[in-house]
Amino acid sequence: MSKGRALALSAGIVTIATLSGRIFGFAREMVIANKFGASAETDAFIVAFTIPNIIYSLVVMGALSASFIPVFSGLLANDDEEEAWRLAHTILNLLLIAFGLIVAALMVFAPQVVLLVSPGFGSSGEQLALASSLLRIMAPALVFLGISGLMAGTLNSYNHFATPSLVALVQNVIMVAAIIFLAKRMGIYAAAIGFLAASLCQVLIQLPALLKRRLPYRAVLDLRSERAKSVAKLFLPVLAALAAGQSNLIVDKWFASFLETGSISYLNYAFKVGSLPLNTLVAAIAIVLFPTLSRQAATRDMEALRDTISLGVRIIAMVAVPASVGLFVLSKPIVGLLFEHGAFGPTATVATATALAAYSFGLVAMGLNMLLIRSFYALHDGVTPLKASLVFIVLLIALDIVLVRPFAHVGLALGYTIAVSVMALVMLGALRKRLQGLDEAKLLVSFAKTSLAAVVMGVGAWFTASYLGATLAGGTKLAELTVVGVAIGVGALLYLGVLVLARAEEITIIRRLISGKISGKQVAADNA
Structure with a gap:
């Protein structure tokens, strides 16, 4: 199998597994919305759930993966597998010690940590107590998540993507089952217990694949090795950059905790819907390309690196631009279909849909950031993303202060969209300068074709949804599913049709990669 086809197949496997995980992630959100609505209980769970997840995302999936995978x-590329595994065991042992201490701190100081994230909870003793109890249940999951994340990074370095891509699916299936079977007896605590159990299962499903590649665990902590120092040198700036870049998860909840009850839930549901195309197709592209980018940077093949990044930007735009337009046009019917049932009423649907419309404008920038950040990390540059992230956080806070009063939770979504777009522009400009160009002419032509196709798609989807919405008025879930499904189908056909008529080069490249008619090197040559 050619290298190009192998990458395309890996991306396809990751996409399918990730999409399945996201579908069950939505099932989890739908079950929570059905059982608890946009209530004080739900807000408390979201805040408690965010705390261990953001630590995991920053430290393991973010900073550690970005600093560990390149080294x-x-x-591995230099055939020094023994040293590679000595490094892996060192990082694992350090992670266990650090996360053990963090878990202990979270359990002891749970109320104080909750108030740092959502100070508005201080006016409600019951909500603060509930969020603190939920945090204490979920905090130990950090240890399992840390091990799971390191396993995933190691397997990805071997170009083994299938098993790590299943962890989200396993987590969400277990959480959905826990909520369905335990919520009646345990309330919102069922979701927290499900999360803890699911985190352990993430480790168990990856263990067999990892053991095939190496002997079991070794108690080594070689912090003085040059390889460990290389990871540490990149880790701190990456961690700082990601902390700033993901600060919206804390900043928005901080402001939203002072708004009406349910505001945190509105933003959470809207962001989850908006992130679906990014966390499936776009994330798959970025995950699969990262080891390739790291190898190209390690071997100083800058021309291939530049071509890979340029192609990645164009393919990501080809996915994110229509997703942005589609979510804006269909925000209300999509939210209504997914969440409006049980305790989640029409008012919550409108509030969530308006936030989704505001978030939709930032999808292109969010998708590009996934690739641009990894491109800098492949170059062992954690400083540039840090600078861009600092611009993001300063701008985000300023915009939230200005926009939250007139627009409430929608203002917070708009502030994020503007700030993340500026961050993407800053990094794109810096990367262009670093690599002495990114084939700008080809990028502009591709973006123009993609934008034209997306506009045609949006108009077609809007007219289809409007017509079917009036024709099938009745409020049943089958009618809502028909409206959304047909509108998306019509829009997708129009989008692909315009791209084919416009002879978009990326369509041809993807088709040839999948068919195996060209290799990864030929793709680079075709795009030089």
């Missing part, structure tokens, strides 16, 4: 992949 680990570089060692």
Whole structure:
């Protein structure tokens, strides 16, 4: 199998597994919305759930993966597997110690941590107590998540993507089952217990694949090795950059905690819907390309690196631009279909849909950031993303202060969209300067074709949804599913049709990669 086809197949496997995980993630959100609505209980759970997840995302999936994979992949590329695994065991042991201490701190100081994230909870003793109890249940999951994340990074370095891509699916299936079977007896605590159990299962499903590649665990902590120092040198700036870049998860909840009850839930549901195309197709592209980018950077093949990034930007735009238009046009019917049942009423639907419309404008920037950040990390540059992230957080706070009063929770979504777009522009400009160009002419032509196709798609989807909405008026879920499904189908056909008529090069490249008619090197040559 050619290298190009192998990458395309890997991206396809990751996409399918990730999409399945996201579908069950939505099932989880739908079950929570049905059982508890946009209530004080739901707000408390979201805040408690966010705390261990953001620590995991920043430290493991973000900073550690970004600093560990380039070094680990570089060692494998240079046939030094023994040193690579000594590094992996060192990082694992350090992670266990650090996360053990963090878990202990979270359990002891749970109320104080909750108030840092959502100070508005201080006016409600019951909500603060509930969020603190939920946090204490979920905090130990950090240890399992840390091990799972390191396993995933190691397997990805071996170009094994299938098993790590299943962890989200396993987590969400277990959480959905826990809520369905335990919520009546345990209330919102069922979701917290499900999360803890699911985190352990993430480790168990990856263990067999990892053991095939190496002997079991070794108690080594070689912090003085040059490889460990290389990881540490990149880790801190990456962590700082990601902390700033993901600060919206804390900043928006901080402001929203002072708004009406349910505002945190509105933003959470809207962001989850908006993130679906990014966390499936776009994330798959970025995840699969990262080890390739790391190897190209390690071997100083800058021309191939530049071509890979340029193609990645164009393909991501080809996915994110229509997703942005589609979610804006169909925000209300999509939210109504997914969440409006049980305790989640029409008022919550409108509030969530308006937030989704505001978030939709930032999808292109969010998708590009996934690739741009990894591109800098492949170059062992954590400083540039840090600077861009600092611009993001300063701008986000300023915009939230200005927009929250006139627009409430929608203002927070708009502030995020503007700030993340500026961050993407800053990084794109810096990367263009670093690589002495990114084939700007080809990028502009591709973006123009993609935008034209997306506009045609949006108009077609809007007219289809409007017509069917009036024709099938009745409020049943089948009618809502028909409206959304047909509108998306019509829009997708129009989008692809315009791209084919416009002879979009990316369509041809993807088709040839999948068919195996060209290799990864030929793609680079075709795009040079």
